[in-house]
Amino acid sequence: MALISLSTRLGPLELRSPLIAASGTVGSVWEWADVADVSPYGAAVAKSVSPTPWLGRPAPRVAPTTVGMLNGIGIQNPGIEAWALTMEPYIATAEVPVWGSAVGEDVHGFSNVAKRLDAAGVAAVEVNLSCPNLEDGQIFSFDARLSAEVVEAVAGAVSVPVGAKLSPNTPDIVAVADACRAAGADFVVLTNTALGFGLSLEDRRPLLSGGVGGYSGPGLKPIALRSVYEVSQALPGLPIVGCGGVTTGRDVLEFLVAGAAAVEAGTIHFAEPRAGRRIMKEVQTEMKRLKVSSVSELVGTLEQW
Numbered sequence: 394m395a396l397i398s399l400s401t402r403l404g405p406l407e408l409r410s411p412l413i414a415a416s417g418t419v420g421s422v423w424e425w426a427d428v429a430d431v432s433p434y435g436a437a438v439a440k441s442v443s444p445t446p447w448l449g450r451p452a453p454r455v456a457p458t459t460v461g462m463l464n465g466i467g468i469q470n471p472g473i474e475a476w477a478l479t480m481e482p483y484i485a486t487a488e489v490p491v492w493g494s495a496v497g498e499d500v501h502g503f504s505n506v507a508k509r510l511d512a513a514g515v516a517a518v519e520v521n522l523s524c525p526n527l528e529d530g531q532i533f534s535f536d537a538r539l540s541a542e543v544v545e546a547v548a549g550a551v552s553v554p555v556g557a558k559l560s561p562n563t564p565d566i567v568a569v570a571d572a573c574r575a576a577g578a579d580f581v582v583l584t585n586t587a588l589g590f591g592l593s594l595e596d597r598r599p600l601l602s603g604g605v606g607g608y609s610g611p612g613l614k615p616i617a618l619r620s621v622y623e624v625s626q627a628l629p630g631l632p633i634v635g636c637g638g639v640t641t642g643r644d645v646l647e648f649l650v651a652g653a654a655a656v657e658a659g660t661i662h663f664a665e666p667r668a669g670r671r672i673m674k675e676v677q678t679e680m681k682r683l684k685v686s687s688v689s690e691l692v693g694t695l696e697q698w
């Protein structure tokens with residue numbers, strides 16, 4: 394069989410691999426790149442960053458669950474100015490395209506951060522419309538109009554491609570994805586963590602100081618796949634990055650077939666920082682088994698019963 398082609402087209406972006414490291418699970422990328430081989434990845438997304446420093450929530454803010462984990466970090470980050478100071482020199486020499494992730498409390502906050510991310514050299518900007526850990530509990534992606542306003546402002550502020558990252562709890566995810574597309578998003582990322590909760594019987598307290606947090610890991614896969622499936626069926630031209638519970642090469646292929654052009658893996662990196670090499674080996678093994686020689690032959694090839 395001919396050589397396997399792993400490159401994939403995500404709207405205006407050409408990625409060398411369909412595997413992307415998800416925001417918040419590989420730090421600011423460089424810490425992780427120190428221990429992991431980044432060559433199997435098409436991109437790595439840095440932790441979301443806000444206009445000013447955010448302290449995040451007090452401990453406990455991560456907890457394992459029966460399957461996967463809960464987190465309530467609250468997007469602790471140093472703010473965009475400090476971020477750009479340390480990240481700009483790294484991004485220029487990184488061995489993987491680095492994407493930025495913008496978060497804010499309002500439209501201007503998002504667009505100011507995105508502008509600075511772009512100036513620091515990121516290859517794309519994800520707009521984190523879906524974090525469940527902000528103080529007032531507001532999730533932008535629950536509201537199509539608000540999401541569109543943010544995306545429009547960000548798309549107008551940057552020269553690089555823009556992706557809208559949505560929550561799997563978004564009531565009508567097709568409507569919100571469509572609004573983001575119309576507002577200028579080049580792709581959507583489906584999805585962020587799902588709202589989750591856990592408690593300790595011994596302490597009679599929530600596992601996270603903030604109570605409700607974000608649930609991620611293998612249990613999220615069917616929920617994220619559902620989002621990818623619904624959006625790709627309803628909006629066939631919209632490039633999608635699948636994300637949720639990816640731990641194996643087979644998971645990557647399932648997201649591709651459901652309609653994603655690329656796939657992010659997050660939680661797996663905490664247990665296995667070098668997961669990318671294994672996952673992409675498995676992707677190639679599975680592609681050979683399925684007699685498929687390029688990633689593009691898989692994207693959106695799902696058939697109905």
Ligand SMILES: Cc1cc2nc3c(=O)[nH]c(=O)nc-3n(C[C@H](O)[C@H](O)[C@H](O)COP(=O)(O)O)c2cc1C
Pocket residue numbers: 415416417418440441455462464466468494521558584585586607608609610611613636637638639657658659660661
């Ligand atoms: C500890 C932790 C921190 C995260 N921080 C962010 C973040 O800052 N921005 C963001 O967009 N997503 C963040 N996420 C969500 C992941 O990027 C990803 O969307 C989610 O975990 C689902 O993928 P997974 O099941 O492969 O982990 C975080 C996830 C975890 C577990």
